[in-house]
Amino acid sequence: MKSLDRPLSLLANAASAFVTFLLFASLATTFTDVLMRSLIRKPLLWGQEVSLICFIWTVFLGAGIGVSNRAHFFVDVLPPLPKKLNTALQIFVEVCILVFAYFLFSEGYRMMILGLNRFSRPSGIPMFYIFAAIPASGAMMILYTVRNLITEIGNLRGEG
Template identity: 30%
Template sequence: MTSDTNTPTRDPVFRVLDLTARACMTIAGIQLVTLIAIFGWLVFGRYVLNDTPTWVEQAALMLVVWITFLGAAAGVWNRAHLSIDFVREMMPPVFRIPLRWLAVLGVLIFAAYLAWYGWDLAEKTWRRRIPMLAIAEGWRAVPMAVCGVLSVFYSLYHLAMLVRGQDPAEL
């Protein structure tokens, strides 16, 4: 990213993490369009061809899981996850600064658990097959692990910003 007089130059770690978050949103967007298309096929098949495609429900469930977790990871990077920033930011600095740390640490801990247990769930369900899709059931848990790992990296970067005295909300 080139900088003008108002935009500071971003470090390489920022650029890589920002690129991964953008990739997550792009992939989730493509999956959302795919989800809409397969539901269109479902309606067409059911009401026009009188032959309901049976795989659509399982494919839709898989896509929804991927869309949700990829979007959640990008939300952690963009600090668009569930939080009530305006309450914290209205407080005096003596409360506001520790609450910023607490919020980032809370997300980091949750993300680490999500990565660990998402991977564990994927491993434990890998041998089963999803009906009508003939792929491993573990593919439903992989996005949990991916989201967790990405969110850990994003949170660590946010913590590094706090250590440097910067507010991650100013990304």
């Protein structure tokens, strides 16, 4: 499993850098659009669309990064459990995340393909590029969840 840690870490770092770029691009576009609208009275026709696309990609890639860091929500409804039982419960949670990630990937892929024939207004770019964020996020979640599952199964066997 250690052989996958470096490539998965590089993927998470690259995704984090891309998300940071998208946030700054969205901020710069929105700021420019507000200035154009306020000072020159000619808003950017594409400004809101660029900000929306950046936001969509940021949200979906951020979800994948969250899974890589195990930053999903935890709700404590059970009292502290024995270590083995807690690990088994964590495996169940990871399997649930894996099922969701597979659904996100497969249905997002279908939606992405349908986006080849749909175009956004006003830019006219294919929706394919916008919808691609969904299966990309699902694929990241699958990779990191499989890694987490392998780790938890190793913990359950006493190897971790």
